[in-house]
Amino acid sequence: MKAEIAVMTAENIDRKAIARGGEILKNGGLVAFPTETVYGLGGNALDPKASMKIYAAKGRPSDNPLIVHIADIRDLDKIVTEVPEKARVLAEKYWPGPLTMILPKADIVPKETTGGLDSVAVRFPSDPIAQELILAAGGYVAAPSANTSGRPSPTTAGHVAEDLGEAIDMIIDGGQVNIGLESTIVDFTEDIPVVLRPGYISLEMLRETLGDVRMDKGLIKPDSKVHPKAPGMKYRHYAPKADLAIVEGSTEGVIAEIEKRAGEAEEKGLTVGIIATDETKGRYSHGIVKSIGSREQEETIAHHLYEVLRDFDSCNVSAIYSEAFFTPRMGQAIMNRLLKAAGHKIINVEEEKENDSTGM
Numbered sequence: 087m088k089a090e091i092a093v094m095t096a097e098n099i100d101r102k103a104i105a106r107g108g109e110i111l112k113n114g115g116l117v118a119f120p121t122e123t124v125y126g127l128g129g130n131a132l133d134p135k136a137s138m139k140i141y142a143a144k145g146r147p148s149d150n151p152l153i154v155h156i157a158d159i160r161d162l163d164k165i166v167t168e169v170p171e172k173a174r175v176l177a178e179k180y181w182p183g184p185l186t187m188i189l190p191k192a193d194i195v196p197k198e199t200t201g202g203l204d205s206v207a208v209r210f211p212s213d214p215i216a217q218e219l220i221l222a223a224g225g226y227v228a229a230p231s232a233n234t235s236g237r238p239s240p241t242t243a244g245h246v247a248e249d250l251g252e253a254i255d256m257i258i259d260g261g262q263v264n265i266g267l268e269s270t271i272v273d274f275t276e277d278i279p280v281v282l283r284p285g286y287i288s289l290e291m292l293r294e295t296l297g298d299v300r301m302d303k304g305l306i307k308p309d310s311k312v313h314p315k316a317p318g319m320k321y322r323h324y325a326p327k328a329d330l331a332i333v334e335g336s337t338e339g340v341i342a343e344i345e346k347r348a349g350e351a352e353e354k355g356l357t358v359g360i361i362a363t364d365e366t367k368g369r370y371s372h373g374i375v376k377s378i379g380s381r382e383q384e385e386t387i388a389h390h391l392y393e394v395l396r397d398f399d400s401c402n403v404s405a406i407y408s409e410a411f412f413t414p415r416m417g418q419a420i421m422n423r424l425l426k427a428a429g430h431k432i433i434n435v436e437e438e439k440e441n442d443s444t445g446m
């Protein structure tokens with residue numbers, strides 16, 4: 087089976103195709119669709135069989151819960167038993183948008199959708215195509231990112247087709263997504279809200295609205311014994327075919343270190359990949375250099391991260407070195423994804439000079 091592909095834009099929505107997608111979802115089928123963060127793989131959230139199909143199509147462990155997408159704030163009360171005041175305030179401020187909230191689930195939501203948990207993740211996306219599809223499907227669409235488990239999340243319909251084109255019924259192609267990283271997840275099942283996954287909405291923005299907000303312990307010290315509370319955050323999301331390492335330090339130190347390693351590889355007849363920025367790409371003389379975006383506009387870095395990682399999989403490189411991107415607002419989210427892709431391999435140039443002990 088090959089997925090039917092429907093191309094449209096947010097300004098010019100193909101209503102017939104949306105109606106067809108809605109029917110497919112109501113009948114238990116799977117439809118991939120754009121959101122403002124990444125493409126989602128949708129199934130009817132209230133149908134346990136549809137959720138099982140999603141896990142199978144992605145090759146995802148079924149203990150890793152799905153996010154239920156809604157397109158009308160009034161639909162929230164049917165799928166949760168309680169909405170704490172702080173969650174209401176946050177929803178008012180950031181919905182529709184790149185925010186997912188964890189709330190106690192109502193019985194109508196099957197355990198298959200929540201990976202066996204008593205809580206449910208809910209998101210109201212701002213993408214008009216996503217909203218129309220959700221409404222056409224009856225209001226509740228479970229959707230993880232539309233990639234094969236272990237690959238970077240898709241930011242174009244082409245990425246979705248590459249991974250899932252043979253496994254699902256329909257792909258709605260709404261062009262390249264806007265943000266490029268998955269939504270911020272905030273857990274409201276404890277007294278103090280906890281960030282389970284950083285995203286476009288930063289910890290600082292959340293604290294501005296809510297006051298006290300914690301970061302999940304499993305995210306702060308990824309190598310410790312504390313498991314992240316979002317089951318999906320414990321998996322190494324994406325292992326590029328070539329080894330990926332992040333090089334951290336002053337701009338000059340980082341460029342010199344990557345140049346040295348790329349030069350050494352070249353002498354051995356190997357090629358390395360380099361993830362640079364618009365500001366630095368001209369400074370490298372070895373390797374295959376790809377600019378991820380501009381440090382002056384950090385959204386561009388978030389926007390291209392997954393695409394660049396996917397691109398390097400089709401290049402024959404022996405290793406990939408990436409500059410670090412601790413940018414002011416989205417740095418937490420960008421580095422969270424990049425560190426996971428690198429299996430937390432980070433080379434600190436300044437430290438290395440002192441004790442030369444990174445073992446890289």
Ligand code: TXA
Nearest residue numbers: 123125126151205206207230231268269316317318319
């Ligand atoms: O931006 C997004 O959120 C995208 C688009 C498609 O909306 N979706 C997405 O879904 O990133 P997914 O399945 O790739 O990531 C969902 C994350 C996983 O880490 C999962 O473990 C966590 O949310 N999660 C879902 N339900 C949860 C719950 N009840 N408690 C804790 N974590 C939960």
Ligand code: MG
Nearest residue numbers: 230231239318
């Ligand atoms: Mg995902």
